[in-house]
Amino acid sequence: METAAVQDLPTADRAEVAPDARLETPLPPVEEARRVAPRDARRLSKMFFDRLALLEEGTAEYQYVRNTLIEMNLSLVRYAASRFRSRGQEMEDIVQVGTIGLIKAIDRFDIALENEFTTFAVPYIVGEIKRFFRDTTWSVHVPRRLQELRVDLARAREDLEAQGIHDPSVAELAEHLDLGQEEVIEGLVACNGYSADSIDRPIEAGGGGKQQSGLVADLIGKEDPALARAEDVQALKPLIEKLDDRARTLLQLRFGAEMTQSEIGDELGISQMHVSRLLSRACNQLRDGLLAET
Known part of the structure; x- marks a missing residue:
């Protein structure tokens, strides 16, 4: 029902302040948005983005639409996070970081450009996860160049192992990456700063059918007073x-x-x-x- 102020306006002016007809169209109900299938999420996301563009930020409906978009697209975050499963971090932590990238993508997505939200969001999610590993997971700070070289070395090892070259040498890695051997050696040394280990961690080593156990501290050299x-x-x-x-x-x-x-x-x-x-x-x-x- 129109308000008294709108009723007193001329017909032409009244049309200018009339609510957008699209706001009158109810959104389809979404129960348990986190469990929406990816195909359905893409279809529903278009409808919710259309509505989000019409709503005023800060209103209850705006928050509902935005939160539903986040929950429906969490499958994108889980997909991107699975690429970092071998990094030694808890998957739950990686998903949380990737969700930050998803939220940034939702807030910056422009429905008028007619781009696929999936194509737009994945780089944001992956970039946020990579930034997390770059800035917070190294036990010893090394230059960014060496951090990126570590990733290149890991991929080069996988490529060479796929070709049947197990435990590739420095020369083979350098040839594969088209780098100098000194730069590869520098990168391999920098890899040791990625994670720290407790010197009290037990280790096991087998050889000749015999199992030996000890601590990491046993492998650390120390000054011998007998010398x-x-x-x-x-x-x-x-x-x-x-x-x-x-x-x-x-x-x-x-x-x-x-x-x-x-x-x-x-x-x-x-x-x-x-x-x-x-x-x-x-x-x-x-x-x-x-x-x-x-």
Whole structure:
């Protein structure tokens, strides 16, 4: 029913403010929009986009139409997300990121251009997912060029393996991608920064029918204190040779046989105090010799 203000207007002016007849046409009911088949979703989306273009943003009907479009086209997001299944991320997280791209596509889609919404939306969805992997999933930040090279290397491996070349070499990857070997090596090194691993993660390795287990930490090299000791021994050898026979005997009994000073005194027939003075003199001589070389 027209309002009193509209009824008082001339006939020509009244036509200008009359509501769009298309708004009077009810939209088909959509129950459980998430479960609408893709073919039906394409057909219904055209009708809902027509209605969305006529509605004022922020109204309840506008929100209903927009939300229904999002839910009906979630199959596009799941389709695009399936391409990233091997990236090591939870599929639910990828779908959520792709849904952001779908929402951007719905908000920017112009029904007047007469394009297929599917063709318009998929690049938005895939772009949002790729941006997510580029910006948030690398454990160590590397240049964008190397991030993209990692994807190219993964595809090159798949292509070469399809040709029967298993575990392709750097030269084969470089030839396939038409890149220099140094650039390929740089990309392979950068791939190590994509994901981090706990050093407490258990590992298993088999060989010759035997299974061995351990931790990632066991594979990490560390400084061996025996190496420093070996260096000290080699440095002491010429200095020990310069000592007299009695000093060398004292050192052998004290540090080789691990005898006490009292036991050494009884062995050599001298007092424990004399043994202590002789050992101190020999050790000081060796220490001075090492410091002088340093």
